Structures are given as C-alpha cells and as structure tokens.
Amino acid sequence: MVNVDPYMDVENSQQEQIDRLYSSDPNIVLDAVKQLKNSVIGSNKHKGFIIQMGVLPRLFTLLLDKSSTPEIMVETAVTLGSLARGTDEHVESLLEAGLINFVLQGLANPQTKLVEACLRCLRTVLSRKDAPIEVLYENPSLIPHLIQIAPQSTPSIQECVMTLLHSGCQTHKHQTILCEYGALDLLTPLLCSNATKVQIPSLQCLAQMCYQNEKVSDLAVTTSYNRKSIPDILVSLMSRDKNTEMQLTSAKCMTYLYRSGALTSDDPRIIYKALPTLVRMCQKDIVPADRVEGAETLAYLIEVDTELQRIASISDHLIPTLSDFLKYRATNEAGDEVSYCEVKKDVVNKVVEERKMSQEMKQAAFKAFASLAANDEDIRRKYSECNNLIEIVYNLGYQTYELIIFRRTTKCQENSDTDTLMENIMMALNDVNPKVHQSAIRCLHSLSRSVQQLRTTFQDHNVWRPLMKLLQNATDDVLTVASSTLCNLLLEFSPSKEKILESGAVEMLCQLTHRNDHPCLRLNGVWALMNMAFQADHKIKAQILTTLGSEHVFNLLLDKNVDVLMKTLGLLRNLLSTKPHIDHIMGLHGKQIMDSIDLILEGDNCIEIKEQALCILANIADGDFAKNFIMSSDKILSKLTIYMVHSNIKLQIASVYCISNLVWKDEDGAAERQMKLKDLGVVQYLQQLLQTGDTTLLKELRLHYINSLALHKFVPFKKTVKHYSFVSYHYKCVL
Numbered sequence: 140m141v142n143v144d145p146y147m148d149v150e151n152s153q154q155e156q157i158d159r160l161y162s163s164d165p166n167i168v169l170d171a172v173k174q175l176k177n178s179v180i181g182s183n184k185h186k187g188f189i190i191q192m193g194v195l196p197r198l199f200t201l202l203l204d205k206s207s208t209p210e211i212m213v214e215t216a217v218t219l220g221s222l223a224r225g226t227d228e229h230v231e232s233l234l235e236a237g238l239i240n241f242v243l244q245g246l247a248n249p250q251t252k253l254v255e256a257c258l259r260c261l262r263t264v265l266s267r268k269d270a271p272i273e274v275l276y277e278n279p280s281l282i283p284h285l286i287q288i289a290p291q292s293t294p295s296i297q298e299c300v301m302t303l304l305h306s307g308c309q310t311h312k313h314q315t316i317l318c319e320y321g322a323l324d325l326l327t328p329l330l331c332s333n334a335t336k337v338q339i340p341s342l343q344c345l346a347q348m349c350y351q352n353e354k355v356s357d358l359a360v361t362t363s364y365n366r367k368s369i370p371d372i373l374v375s376l377m378s379r380d381k382n383t384e385m386q387l388t389s390a391k392c393m394t395y396l397y398r399s400g401a402l403t404s405d406d407p408r409i410i411y412k413a414l415p416t417l418v419r420m421c422q423k424d425i426v427p428a429d430r431v432e433g434a435e436t437l438a439y440l441i442e443v444d445t446e447l448q449r450i451a452s453i454s455d456h457l458i459p460t461l462s463d464f465l466k467y468r469a470t471n472e473a474g475d476e477v478s479y480c481e482v483k484k485d486v487v488n489k490v491v492e493e494r495k496m497s498q499e500m501k502q503a504a505f506k507a508f509a510s511l512a513a514n515d516e517d518i519r520r521k522y523s524e525c526n527n528l529i530e531i532v533y534n535l536g537y538q539t540y541e542l543i544i545f546r547r548t549t550k551c552q553e554n555s556d557t558d559t560l561m562e563n564i565m566m567a568l569n570d571v572n573p574k575v576h577q578s579a580i581r582c583l584h585s586l587s588r589s590v591q592q593l594r595t596t597f598q599d600h601n602v603w604r605p606l607m608k609l610l611q612n613a614t615d616d617v618l619t620v621a622s623s624t625l626c627n628l629l630l631e632f633s634p635s636k637e638k639i640l641e642s643g644a645v646e647m648l649c650q651l652t653h654r655n656d657h658p659c660l661r662l663n664g665v666w667a668l669m670n671m672a673f674q675a676d677h678k679i680k681a682q683i684l685t686t687l688g689s690e691h692v693f694n695l696l697l698d699k700n701v702d703v704l705m706k707t708l709g710l711l712r713n714l715l716s717t718k719p720h721i722d723h724i725m726g727l728h729g730k731q732i733m734d735s736i737d738l739i740l741e742g743d744n745c746i747e748i749k750e751q752a753l754c755i756l757a758n759i760a761d762g763d764f765a766k767n768f769i770m771s772s773d774k775i776l777s778k779l780t781i782y783m784v785h786s787n788i789k790l791q792i793a794s795v796y797c798i799s800n801l802v803w804k805d806e807d808g809a810a811e812r813q814m815k816l817k818d819l820g821v822v823q824y825l826q827q828l829l830q831t832g833d834t835t836l837l838k839e840l841r842l843h844y845i846n847s848l849a850l851h852k853f854v855p856f857k858k859t860v861k862h863y864s865f866v867s868y869h870y871k872c873v874l
Contacts, residue, residue: 154192156171156174156175156178157171157175157189157192157194159171160172160175160194160197160198160201161197165207165208165211168201168207168211169208169210169211169214172198172201172211172214172215172218173214175189175194175218176214176217176218176221179218179221179222180221183225183226183229186221186222186225186226186229187225187226187228187229189222190222190229190232190233195232195233195236195238196236198215198218198219199236199237199238199241201215202215202216202219202241202242202245203241203244203245209250209252209253212245212248212250212253213250213252213253213256216242216245216253216256216257216259216260217256217259217260219233219238219242219260220256220259220260220263223238223260223263223264224263230264230267233264234264234271238260238264239261239264239271239274240274242257242260242261242264243257243261243274243278243281245257246258246261246281246284246285247284251292251293251296254288254296255293255295255296255299258296258299258300258303259295259299261299261303262299262302262303262306265303265306265307266302266306270306272306272307272309272313275303275307276307276313276316282304282307282316282317282320283320283321285300285303285304286300286304286320286321286322286325288300289301289325289329290325290328294332294334294336294337297329297332297334297337298334298336298337298340301326301329301337301340301341301343301344302340302343304317304322304326304340304344305340305343305344305347308344308347308348309347311351311352314347314348314349314350314352314355315352315354315355317344317348318348318354318355318358322344322348323345323348323355323358323359323362323369324362326341326344326345327362327363327364327369327372328364329341330342330345330364330369330372330373330376331364331365331367331372335382335385338376338385339384339385339388342373342376342385342388342389342391342392343388345359345369345392346388346391346392346395349392349395349396349399349401350395350399351395351398351399352399353399353400353401355399356395356396356399356400356401357399357400357401359396359401360396360401360402369392369396370393370396370402370408371408373389373390373392373393373408374389374393374408374412376389377389377390377393377412377413377416383420383425383426383429384429386416386419386420387416387417387420387429387432387433387436389416390412390413390416390417390420390433390436391432391436393408393409393412393413394413394417394436394439394440397409397413397440398439398440398442398443404444404446404447405446409440409447410447410450413440414437414440414441414447414450414451414454415454415455417433417434417436417437417440418433418437418451418454418455418457419433419455420432420433420434420436420437421433421434421437421457421460421461421464421507422455422460423460423463427467427496427499427500428496428499430464430500430503431496431499431500431503432503434461434464434503434504434506434507435503435506435507437451437507437510438503438506438507438509438510439510441510441511442510442513443513445513445514445515448510448511448512448513448514448515448518449515449518451511452511452515452518457507457511458511461504461507461508462504462560464500464501464503464504465500465501465504465560465563467496467497467500467501468497498570498572498574498575499574501563501567501570501575501578501579502567502572502574502575502577502578502579503578505564505567505575505578505579505581505582506578506581506582508560508582508585509578509581509582509584509585510585511585512582512585512586512588512589513585513588514588516588516589516591519585519586519588519589519591519592520589520591520592560582561586561596561600561602562600563579564579564582564583565600565602565605567579568580568583568605568606568609569605573614573617576609576617577616577617577620580606580609580617580620580621580624581620583602583606583624584620584623584624584627587624587627587628588627590632593627593628593630593632593633593634593635594632594633594634597628597633597634597635598634598635601635602628602635603628603635603638603639603642606621606624606625606628607625607639607642607644607647609621610622610625610647611647615657615660618651618660619657619659619660619663622648622651622660622663622664622667623663625639625644625648625663625667626663626666626667626670627670629644629667629670629671630670630673631670631673631674636671640671640679644667644671645668645671645679645682645683645686646686648664648667648668648671649664649668649683649686649687650664651663651664651667652664652665652668652687652691652695653691658700658702658703661698661700661703662700662702662703662706665695665703665706665707665710666706666709668683668687668710669706669707669709669710669713671683672710672713672714673713674713674716675713677719677720677723680714680720680724683710683714684714684724689727689728689731692707692710692711693731693735695707696708696711696735696738696739701745701748704744704748705747705748705751708739708748708751708752708755709751711732711755712751712754712755712758715732715755715758715759716758718761718762718763721758721759721761721762721765722762722763722764722765725759725762725764725765725768726764726765729765729768730768732755732759732768733768733769733772733775736752736755736756736775737772737774737775737778739752740752740753740775740778740782741778746787746789746790747789749782749790750789750790750793753779753782753790753793753794753796753797754793754796756769756775756779756797757793757796757797757799757800760797760800760801761800763806763807766800766801766812769797769801770801770812770815776815776816776819777819779794779797779798780794780819780820780821780824782794783795783798783821783824783825783828784824784827784828788833788836791828791836792836795828798816798821798825801816802816
C-alpha cells in the first residue's frame with residue numbers, strides 16, 4: 140500500500156484556489172475568494188499556509204482595485220478578517236504586510252457592506268493585546284470619519300465603531316481627542332439603543348474616556364439624550380433586568396465619573412445604585428471573571444471615602460463574600476493535582492485557566508479589603524480578627540436571625556477552619572504572580588494604619604520579615620506600597636520597630652531618599668526616617684544623620700515636592716528633640732540648619748511648612764547653647780516677632796512656643812535673653828495677643844505666660860513641653 144499524506148490533497152486544492160485568484164474572469168475570482176474564505180475559517184493551519192504562499196498582496200489588490208466587483212471586495216475583506224483571527228504570528232505577518240493601511244482605505248468606499256467588513260477586520264486586529272492603536276490617530280480625518288458614519292449606520296457598524304474607539308482610548312491624549320471630535324455626543328444615544336451589542340462597547344468606551352479625566356467626566360455628566368443625562372441613563376442600565384455585563388460596565392462608568400470629581404460621594408446614584416450593583420457583582424451566582432472585575436471596581440469606588448467604605452462593609456454580606464474569593468481553588472474532574480502527562484490538552488488548559496482565575500480572585504479580594512480598611516478602624520478590627528465567616532458576620536453587628544439565615548445559606552459551621560485574612564496575606568506575599576502580592580501588600584498597608592493591628596496581628600505574624608525581603612528586590616510599584624507600609628511599622632508604638640532597625644532599614648530608607656526619578660519613593664523614605672527618629676535614642680539619630688549625610692538633608696529641604704519638604708522638616712524636628720541631642724546636632728550643623736530655616740521662613744511656602752520650621756526653632760530654643768543660634772540671629776528674631784502677630788493662629792502659637800523656650804527663667808542667660816526680646820517689642824506683642832478672641836491661642840498664651848503689666852515684663856510660670864517631636868501615620872494610598 141502507498142501511504143498518502145491526508146493534507147496533500149488539501150494543499151493542492153488550495154494551490155489551485157490561489158491560482159484562480161489571478162484569473163481575469165471576475166466570477167472565477169469571486170468563487171476562488173469564497174472558497175479561500177471557507178477554507179481558513181476555524182483553521183490556523185490553513186491560515187498559515189495561505190499567508191506563507193504570499194497571497195496577501197493579491198488580496199489587498201482585490202480589496203481596493205476599482206475593477207473588482209463589490210462582491211469580490213466584500214468577500215476579500217471578510218477573508219482578511221478571518222486571517223486576522225489566527226495566531227499572534229499570523230497577525231504579525233498581516234501587520235508587516237500593511238493590512239491596516241489597506242483596510243483603512245476600504246472604509247472610504249460608499250458600500251455599506253464593504254465598510255462593515257473592513258471595520259470588522261480592523262476591530263479584530265486592534266482589539267488584540269499590544270495592538271498598534273496609534274494608527275487610528277495617524278490620519279487626523281479617521282476618528283471624525285468613524286464618528287460621522289456611526290449614527291445612521293447599521294447596529295453592526297455601530298458596534299464595530301464603538302469597539303474601535305474603546306480599544307483606541309488608552310491615554311489621556313486619546314481621551315481628549317475623542318472628546319473633541321464628539322465621541323460623547325455619539326455614544327450617548329447609542330447607550331439607549333435597542334441592541335445590546337451596541338450598548339456594551341458604548342459603555343466600555345465611555346468608561347475609558349472618563350477614567351481619571353476630570354474634563355471629560357465633567358462634560359459627560361452634562362451630556363444628555365431625550366432629556367436624560369448620562370448618569371441617569373447609566374442608572375437605568377444597572378437595573379436587574381439587564382445582563383450582568385451591562386450592569387457591571389454601567390457601574391464602572393459611574394465609578395469613574397465619581398472618582399474623576401464629576402459626581403460626589405453622597406450622590407444617591409452612587410450610594411443607592413452604583414455601590415449596591417458592584418457589591419452584587421461579587422456574589423457567588425456571578426461568573427468568576429465578572430466577580431473579579433466587580434470587586435476591583437468596588438475597591439476603586441470606595442477607596443478614598445470613609446462613608447462609602449462603611450456602607451459597603453455592611454452591604455449584602457460583602458466581607459464574607461470577599462473571604463470566599465480567597466478560598467477559590469483550581470479543580471479538575473478527579474479533584475486531584477493534574478499530571479500534564481496523563482490528561483488531555485483541553486483539561487490541562489482548563490486547569491491552567493482556573494489557576495489563573497484563582498490568582499485573579501485573590502488579588503481582587505485583597506484590593507477590596509485594602510479599600511475597606513483604608514480609613515475605618517472598626518472595619519479593620521472586625522474582619523482581620525475573625526477566624527471564620529460566622530465570626531465576621533457576627534462582629535459586624537448583624538442580628539441573631541440574620542446570622543442564622545446566613546449560617547443556613549452558606550452552610551458554614553462555627554468550627555470552620557477558614558484561614559484568617561492575615562494568614563492569606565502572608566501566603567500571598569510569596570505568590571509568583573506580581574498582581575497577587577502587590578494587592579496583598581496594599582491590603583497590608585491598610586491594616587498597618589491600625590494601632591491595634593500593629594501591636595497584635597502584625598507582631599504575631601512577624602509581618603516585618605517578608606516586608607523587608609520585598610524591599611530588597613522589588614519593582615517600583617511594589618516598592619512604593621511596601622515602603623508606605625514600612626512607614627507605619629516604624630511608629631514608636633509598633634513592636635516591630637526595633638527589629639526593623641536591626642535588619643538594616645536605615646540604609647535602605649536613605650537610598651530611597653535619593654530616588655530623584657520617583658517622588659513617591661523619595662517621600663516614603665523621608666517619611667519612614669521621620670517616624671524612625673521620633674523619640675529615638677542618640678545612636679539611631681546619629682546613624683540616620685551619618686547615613687543620610689547632612690548635605691543631602693539640606694538638599695531635601697530644597698526639594699520642589701511639597702510633601703517631601705514637609706516630611707524632611709518633620710525628620711529634622713524629630714532629630715532635634717531632647718536637650719543633649721539638640722545641642723550635639725546644632726554643634727555639628729547649626730549654621731546650615733539656621734540658614735535652611737531662614738530660607739523657608741523667607742520663601743513663599745505654605746502655612747504648614749512655615750509652622751514646621753517655627754517648631755524646629757522652638758526645639759532649638761530648648762538647647763543649652765543651641766538657643767544662642769537664635770539669639771545671635773537678628774533675622775530669625777525679627778521673623779519670630781513678625782509671626783507672633785501673623786494672621787494665622789498656627790504660626791502665632793508656634794512663635795509663642797519658641798519665645799517660651801528662649802525666656803525660661805531657670806536657665807542660664809535667661810535675663811539677658813528676656814531683655815533683648817523686650818527691646819524687640821515682644822512684651823507688646825504678647826499684650827496684644829492676650830486680647831485675642833481666639834480661644835485656642837488664648838489657652839496657649841495662658842499656659843506659657845503670665846504678663847505683668849505693672850512691671851512691663853513677662854514671666855513664664857509653667858513649661859509643660861520643652862521640645863516638640865512629630866509623628867504621623869502614612870495615610871498616602873498608592874494605586
């Protein structure tokens with residue numbers, strides 16, 4: 140017998156079809172194109188064969204040749220669209236051959252069917268990952284043309300146009316261009332279309348245009364159709380009679396409008412429609428992919444508003460539902476681990492996809508937990524301390540009958556062995572998926588804002604160990620969130636502070652302050668050092684100054700980033716606390732410090748920054764000989780008197796603190812300092828301040844001074860605070 144290659148006849152047949160494409164008879168060409176189209180549908184092997192045979196130039200010619208019949212053009216465009224559904228290698232070959240340019244030229248044809256076929260082909264190519272979407276903007280007339288042809292076209296053309304606009308809206312620049320060309324006016328009536336396939340890409344395009352774009356979002360809320368604004372249209376599309384994708388995408392649009400500032404957090408459409416819809420999208424009856432998107436969008440919605448976080452935490456058993464995300468596991472028919480050698484390829488692919496979905500579920504849950512715990516201590520305490528879902532529901536304050544209903548519906552028992560949230564976070568920190576461990580760190584960051592968690596859960600799990608490990612070798616995104624968390628672990632009441640110091644945190648944080656290319660990392664480095672220096676012993680302060688370098692400290696005081704400047708002043712303020720430390724540091728760097736403070740007080744800085752500078756002066760004034768730096772500087776003394784009568788109460792109080800430390804009667808040289816300050820008119824200023832109607836300022840004055848009007852001198856009667864350190868939580872949230 141003769142062995143026959145089963146594909147030989149097929150290839151010979153396709154070769155005959157290719158030869159017929161070059162016929163001069165239109166009917167033969169049309170028949171060849173149809174057969175070619177049918178052969179490549181669903182077969183990547185045939186697609187590859189056609190591309191390898193060099194047929195693309197002929198197809199491009201047939202698409203645009205004026206001698207081609209309309210039927211040939213349409214069939215050719217459909218064939219190209221089918222080829223574009225092949226593998227990445229196939230698409231790359233098509234792009235290299237110039238597919239997009241030829242298809243774009245086909246859009247200029249007046250034939251509706253041809254335009255639709257070209258749009259479908261273009262949509263297929265540009266909807267892929269890493270698609271060359273910039274081609275949509277290379278010709279300035281293309282976007283206006285697409286927007287112009289859509290309103291009066293068929294639903295299929297409208298669907299393609301909106302999908303293309305959605306795919307092509309990737310940057311702030313793209314958002315602006317689409318808005319200027321009237322994309323909002325186009326999509327608003329399409330949101331009310333009777334065709335779901337038109338509404339979905341229109342919603343997706345709206346979401347892309349409004350994401351973190353204030354200008355577009357403000358315009359969107361004022362755009363209307365049939366006397367209904369876009370937000371009101373979105374509310375109707377979130378009705379439960381709509382499909383899940385439409386509800387979810389509509390809620391996402393509302394979320395982006397709110398986060399861009401076009402809607403407020405107390406808008407009923409946000410509280411009673413968008414938020415409940417997103418919570419509902421997290422429930423078990425929703426497919427996993429939509430649950431992930433719902434949780435991520437919900438996390439973004441409630442991230443910055445405490446009231447929305449509180450409402451979400453008590454909505455439809457959200458926290459137990461998110462806990463279920465962490466239990467999602469990849470399974471197979473046998474329920475055991477999969478052996479890639481023993482199962483079919485489709486089963487392997489299914490398990491691989493399930494494992495990916497498991498990671499997606501985890502990272503989505505951590506994002507949502509991070510947002511829920513961002514500001515509310517009660518929420519942090521309740522769900523982080525619970526060992527199982529029943530405890531979570533009970534601690535949230537549900538009534539007994541609600542607990543019973545929940546217990547019956549979830550079939551949970553009180554002896555459930557569900558892992559705690561912190562244990563899941565610790566496991567996720569070692570996950571190979573960067574999205575998982577990054578979202579876990581975000582959740583850890585939110586929990587680190589709790590004093591109770593720092594003293595208990597964080598200590599029990601030795602959170603600082605994996606955190607420090609991550610900081611040694613991480614991407615900038617992970618490093619930003621991890622260093623934000625470290626800021627809170629370095630607070631003075633955190634049991635982890637000492638261990639973190641022993642593990643070399645000072646050197647690592649000082650390196651972050653040199654990240655001129657990354658303001659957030661530079662800020663986090665300074666912020667963590669500031670917290671580290673709070674009430675620290677002289678050894679730690681000396682280590683910080685030595686490692687950081689005095690020159691770099693003063694460079695940071697000139698930083699253009701206001702937040703970095705503010706925290707650098709806080710660091711300096713904490714270093715200059717307790718009398719021996721003040722005198723030692725001023726003895727080494729006194730002139731540079733005084734010059735920097737003078738520059739800050741002289742410059743056009745905000746009130747908060749000048750207040751910090753004055754508080755540093757108050758600390759310096761508490762030193763034995765350090766106060767001589769102030770008394771010997773007429774410029775500084777002059778500024779103190781100016782800020783004593785400043786219109787801002789904070790600056791007045793800070794100035795009074797400094798004067799109080801300078802004239803403390805039990806210290807050497809007090810009489811001379813009092814006399815010099817009296818000559819500068821300080822007594823008169825104090826008398827003037829005693830007449831203030833501000834209760835806060837008056838309380839501070841009475842706390843530090845009794846002014847003797849008869850003797851025209853002031854005598855401090857009590858000095859409760861001689862130096863003022865500064866510590867704060869790291870509330871900065873990194874997305």
